[in-house]
Structure formats: structure tokens, C-alpha cells
Amino acid sequence: MKIFVTRLIPGMIQKIMTDAGHEIEIWQEERALESGELIAKCQQAEALLCISQPLNADFFLQCPNLRVVATNSVGYDHIDVAKATELGIPIGNTPGVLSKATGDTAFLLMQMVARKALFWHKQILDDNWGFAQPFENLGIDLQGKTLGIFGLGRIGIELAKSAQGAFDMPLIYHNRNKNEEAEKTLGARYVGFEELLEQSDVLSVHANLNNENKGIFDLNVFSKMKREAIFINTARGALHQEDDLLKALQDGIIAGAGLDVTNPEPMKADHPLLSLKNTAILPHIGSATAETRKAMLSLSAYNILAGLEGKPLPECVNPEVYQKNQQHAV
Ligand code: DGY
Numbered sequence: 001m002k003i004f005v006t007r008l009i010p011g012m013i014q015k016i017m018t019d020a021g022h023e024i025e026i027w028q029e030e031r032a033l034e035s036g037e038l039i040a041k042c043q044q045a046e047a048l049l050c051i052s053q054p055l056n057a058d059f060f061l062q063c064p065n066l067r068v069v070a071t072n073s074v075g076y077d078h079i080d081v082a083k084a085t086e087l088g089i090p091i092g093n094t095p096g097v098l099s100k101a102t103g104d105t106a107f108l109l110m111q112m113v114a115r116k117a118l119f120w121h122k123q124i125l126d127d128n129w130g131f132a133q134p135f136e137n138l139g140i141d142l143q144g145k146t147l148g149i150f151g152l153g154r155i156g157i158e159l160a161k162s163a164q165g166a167f168d169m170p171l172i173y174h175n176r177n178k179n180e181e182a183e184k185t186l187g188a189r190y191v192g193f194e195e196l197l198e199q200s201d202v203l204s205v206h207a208n209l210n211n212e213n214k215g216i217f218d219l220n221v222f223s224k225m226k227r228e229a230i231f232i233n234t235a236r237g238a239l240h241q242e243d244d245l246l247k248a249l250q251d252g253i254i255a256g257a258g259l260d261v262t263n264p265e266p267m268k269a270d271h272p273l274l275s276l277k278n279t280a281i282l283p284h285i286g287s288a289t290a291e292t293r294k295a296m297l298s299l300s301a302y303n304i305l306a307g308l309e310g311k312p313l314p315e316c317v318n319p320e321v322y323q324k325n326q327q328h329a330v
Pocket of ligand 1: 072073074075076098235286287
């Protein structure tokens with residue numbers, strides 16, 4: 001069967017699919033496909049390995065041969081999952097294998113902001129590594145500070161483990177449901193949203209984006225945080241209001257921000273957030289290590305194989321599709 005892949009992938013990942021007898025077509029151009037181009041490719045395909053491409057209802061309606069889609073990400077807010085489910089198409093994703101790398105990115109950003117690392121780096125680039133006053137542009141110690149996590153799951157747990165190991169940071173969190181594992185193993189304490197804002201010295205966002213939390217981190221919310229607090233977002237840019245974040249940083253409402261995700265992406269080079277002393281911004285590289293990307297692509301390939309064989313996907317975001325397909329069969 002035919003599998004379409006939206007970005008270049010290593011030979012060893014291609015082999016997982018070709019060894020099973022499938023044919024692969026890989027998008028070779030150094031640009032994302034337009035929606036019409038993607039539809040044209042997928043009208044002839046039974047499977048799609050989707051890397052950084054939004055998939056809306058129209059896409060699914062116009063690609064009647066698709067039997068499975070694997071997104072090479074844990075997040076799936078770029079996909080109309082409800083429409084895929086309605087049409088009986090299972091969607092695979094890649095949870096777990098990227099938790100450590102993404103948690104490490106949040107840990108990295110937290111330290112970069114706390115120590116104003118990018119500001120100091122820029123001083124060297126600007127040929128300003130000269131005379132310095134001992135009390136200018138100082139960082140913040142993280143030792144013993146409170147880490148607050150909004151959306152504590154596997155990624156947040158990895159950040160918390162590193163933060164506790166390195167800086168003994170007590171952990172509070174706010175979730176829809178309590179995380180018993182984190183409470184037991186990391187001494188995490190569940191708090192209401194307001195208390196999370198008031199108590200966190202570093203507030204790191206790890207929630208899935210949904211209609212309820214879209215834009216939740218706005219000026220009103222930043223105003224309830226400590227003036228010394230650092231805001232970190234490695235989840236989705238749409239969880240924060242970027243203009244409000246800029247104002248909160250410029251007016252000293254919070255102390256700093258580290259972002260691996262922006263709204264929109266890509267961020268423009270002249271964005272004012274990039275020139276502040278108290279920010280660190282990365283271009284959505286949370287999972288971008290060789291080991292993690294290999295593990296993600298391998299899981300995506302096995303999601304595709306299972307889907308083409310009519311078996312449950314190893315990681316499926318819409319398992320209710322199987323009940324639906326069974327109902328159809330009856
Ligand atoms: C994910 O896996 O969801 C990453 O953020 C890449 O989109």
C-alpha cells in the first residue's frame with residue numbers, strides 16, 4: 001500500500017515500512033505542502049506520516065483512501081480528530097518517547113532565563129565583554145525555589161525530576177486530574193490555579209492545548225504571579241497571549257520567560273520578545289535530539305504498519321474509532 005510522508009526521513013525508518021511491502025512517497029521540497037498539494041498526494045495514499053502539517057476536516061473528506069494517519073508528535077491539536085474518527089480513520093501519535101527531551105528543554109530554558117544566558121551571549125557578539133558593574137544584570141538562584149507545573153504529565157515529571165535533582169525545587173501543580181504518581185514519587189502538591197500562580201517561582205506549562213485553556217496565560221493571569229517569577233512554555237504557543245506576555249515582561253509584572261513555542265510560529269526575527277534581557281526563545285525544538293527523533297519516527301512507522309494491517313495502533317489518540325468501525329461492520 002502507498003504511504004505519503006511530508007518531510008525527509010532516514011533510510012532506517014523508511015525500511016521499517018518498505019520491508020513490510022509498502023511503497024513510500026516522500027515530499028522532497030524544502031517547504032511545507034500547500035493544503036491542495038497535500039490532498040492531491042493523499043488521494044492516492046492509504047497512509048500518511050504527517051510531520052508538521054495541519055489536517056482539517058476538508059482534508060479527511062477529500063482523501064477517501066486513507067486508512068491511517070500517524071503524526072510525528074505527541075500533540076495533535078493540528079488535526080481534526082473528530083472528523084477522522086467520524087470517517088473511521090485512526091490517528092497515531094508519539095507520546096512517552098519524547099518526554100525526557102522535551103522536559104530537558106524546559107529545564108534548559110528555565111536556567112537560560114534565570115541566568116540571562118542569551119543576553120550575556122549577545123554581549124560577546126556585540127563586542128561588549130568589557131567592564132561590568134558587579135550588581136548589574138544579575139541572574140536569579142533557582143536553589144530551593146518552587147516549581148509550579150500547569151498540566152503535570154510525563155513531560156512535566158521529567159522537568160521536575162531534573163529541577164529537584166539539581167536545585168531541590170519543591171513541586172506544586174494544577175491539572176484536571178490529580179497525578180498520584182508525582183505526588184508519591186516527587187512529593188508533588190496539587191493546588192488550585194490561583195495558588196499555582198501565586199506560589200510558583202518558575203511556572204512551566206505542559207498542558208495539551210484545548211478550547212478551555214487556549215490563551216489562558218493572559219495579562220490578568222500574569223498579574224497574579226510573583227514579580228520574581230519565570231514563565232516557561234514548551235507546550236503550545238496558543239496557551240499564552242504573546243502581547244500580554246510582552247507587556248508583563250516589559251512592565252516588570254513577572255521576571256522572565258522561556259519559550260520553545262510561540263504564537264504564531266515561526267516567530268519573526270524582529271519580534272520585541274527576542275530583544276529583552278530576560279527571555280530565552282527557541283524555535284520549537286523540544287524533541288529535537290537525534291535519539292528522540294529516531295524513536296518518534298520509529299513509533300510513527302509502527303503506527304502506520306498497524307493501521308494498514310487493520311490492527312490497533314501502538315499509540316492511538318482516537319481509540320473510539322475501533323468501536324465505531326466495529327459498529328459499521330455489524
Ligand atoms: C509535539 O510532539 O507535540 C511537539 O511539540 C512537536 O510538535
